[in-house]
Amino acid sequence: MSLEQLREEVCRANKLLMEHGLVCLHSGNVSGLDRSTGRLVIKPSGVDYETLSPEDLVEVDLITGKVISTHLRPSVDLPHHLYIYRNMPGVGGIAHAHSDYATAWAAVGRPVPLCLTSMADYFGGEIPCAPYVDNEGDNIGQAIVRYRGRAPAILLANHGAFTWGPTALDAVKLAVALEDAAKKAFLASQLGQPLEIPLEEARKWYDKYHHGYGQIVPPRTPQTVTRQPQSPG
Numbered sequence: 001m002s003l004e005q006l007r008e009e010v011c012r013a014n015k016l017l018m019e020h021g022l023v024c025l026h027s028g029n030v031s032g033l034d035r036s037t038g039r040l041v042i043k044p045s046g047v048d049y050e051t052l053s054p055e056d057l058v059e060v061d062l063i064t065g066k067v068i069s070t071h072l073r074p075s076v077d078l079p080h081h082l083y084i085y086r087n088m089p090g091v092g093g094i095a096h097a098h099s100d101y102a103t104a105w106a107a108v109g110r111p112v113p114l115c116l117t118s119m120a121d122y123f124g125g126e127i128p129c130a131p132y133v134d135n136e137g138d139n140i141g142q143a144i145v146r147y148r149g150r151a152p153a154i155l156l157a158n159h160g161a162f163t164w165g166p167t168a169l170d171a172v173k174l175a176v177a178l179e180d181a182a183k184k185a186f187l188a189s190q191l192g193q194p195l196e197i198p199l200e201e202a203r204k205w206y207d208k209y210h211h212g213y214g215q216i217v218p219p220r221t222p223q224t225v226t227r228q229p230q231s232p233g
Contacts, residue, residue, distance in 0.1 A: 003039065006032050007054035010041050013093065013168035018049040020176050022099040028160075029075040030095045032168035033085050038062040042081060044072035062086065076135075083141025084164060093168035095175040098160035101182035105129065106155040112182045115194035117205050119181040121213075123151035124206035125199060127178060132157040153178050 001009075010032040017023045017030060026049075031042035041057040058074035060067055065082050067074060075081075081094050105112050105127075112127035114120060130147035133139040133156070144162055148154050152174055153163040163174035188194040197205075 001034055003034070003037075003041075003059070004054070006034050006039075007041055007057050010043075010057055010093075010168045011052060011054040013095070013172045014043050014052055015049055016169075016172045017095065017097055017175065020172075020179075022097040022175055022179055023049065024098065028095075028097040029077055029081075030093065030168050030172060031075075031078075031081045032093045033062065033091070035062075035092065039068070040081070040085065042078055043075050044070070045075050047072065077140075079138060080140040080144070080162070083138050084144060084162075087141070087145050088164065090166070091164045092166045093171040094162065094164045095168070095171040096160065096162050097175050097179075099175070099179040099182075101186050102127075102155060102161040102179050103159075104186060105182055106157055106159055106161065109157040111155065112178070112185050113194045114197050114199075114202055115185055115188060116181060117197070119177075119185075120197055120202035120205035121209035122174060122177040122206075123153060123181070124202055125150035126196075127151050127153050127155055127161075127181070129155040129157055132159070 010030055013030040017028050026046045029043040031040050033040040038061060040060050040062055042060060044056055044058050047056055056072055058067060058070045058072060060074060062085055077096055084094055085091055106129055109129055111129045114126040128147055128149045130143040133143045144154050152165055153161065155161050161178055163171050163178055165171045165174055185194055
C-alpha cells in the first residue's frame with residue numbers, strides 16, 4: 001500500500017468513528033501502519049472530523065516515533081498507538097473511542113461480559129477492562145498489552161476503549177461491534193444478570209465466523225479467446 005492509499009484509508013476510518021456516533025467533538029482517533037516501510041499515519045490533535053482530509057494526517061516513523069513531515073501535531077494518544085504497534089506484531093490499525101456504552105462499562109471498571117453469540121463471533125471472549133492508569137509515557141500502552149485477552153479490544157477504566165486489527169478499517173469495524181455489544185449487555189443487565197457463554201462455546205462461534213462467514217470470491221481466470229475461422233475472400 002502506498003502512503004497516499006494509507007492516508008485515504010485512515011482518513012476514511014476516522015470519519016467512520018463520527019458517522020457511527022462513537023466520538024464526540026474532537027475525541028478519539030484512528031491510525032494505520034504500513035509495516036513494510038515502518039510508517040504510520042494518525043489523526044492530528046484537535047481537528048474536526050468533518051474537515052479532516054488525508055493530507056492532514058500526521059506521518060510518523062514507527063521505530064523512532066519521530067514525526068516525518070506535517071503541518072499539524074499528532075494525536076496526544078500517539079505514544080499508546082506506537083506501543084501497541086511495537087509490541088503486537090499483527091496489528092496494522094488501531095481505533096480509540098469514548099463511545100457511550102463501552103465507556104459506561106469502563107467508568108465502573110467492569111468488562112463487557114460475553115453474553116451474546118454475535119459478540120463471540122467478533123471477539124471470541126469478554127472485553128476486558130484494564131485498571132486505571134494515567135496518560136504519562138507508555139502507561140496506557142503497557143496496560144493494554146498486559147491486560148488484553150482473546151478479544152482484539154479492551155476497555156481502560158475511567159477512560160474509554162481501544163480496538164485493533166489488520167487495517168484501520170478493521171479496527172473501526174471492531175469499535176462499532178464493541179459499542180453494539182456493550183449496549184446490549186448493558187440493557188440485559190437492567191433485566192438481570194447476563195448469561196455468559198462458556199469460552200469453549202465462544203470459540204466455536206468465533207472460528208465459524210472467521211472461517212465460514214461471508215462470500216469467497218474466486219480468482220479471475222483469463223478468458224480464452226477462440227478465433228473463428230475466416231471465410232475465404
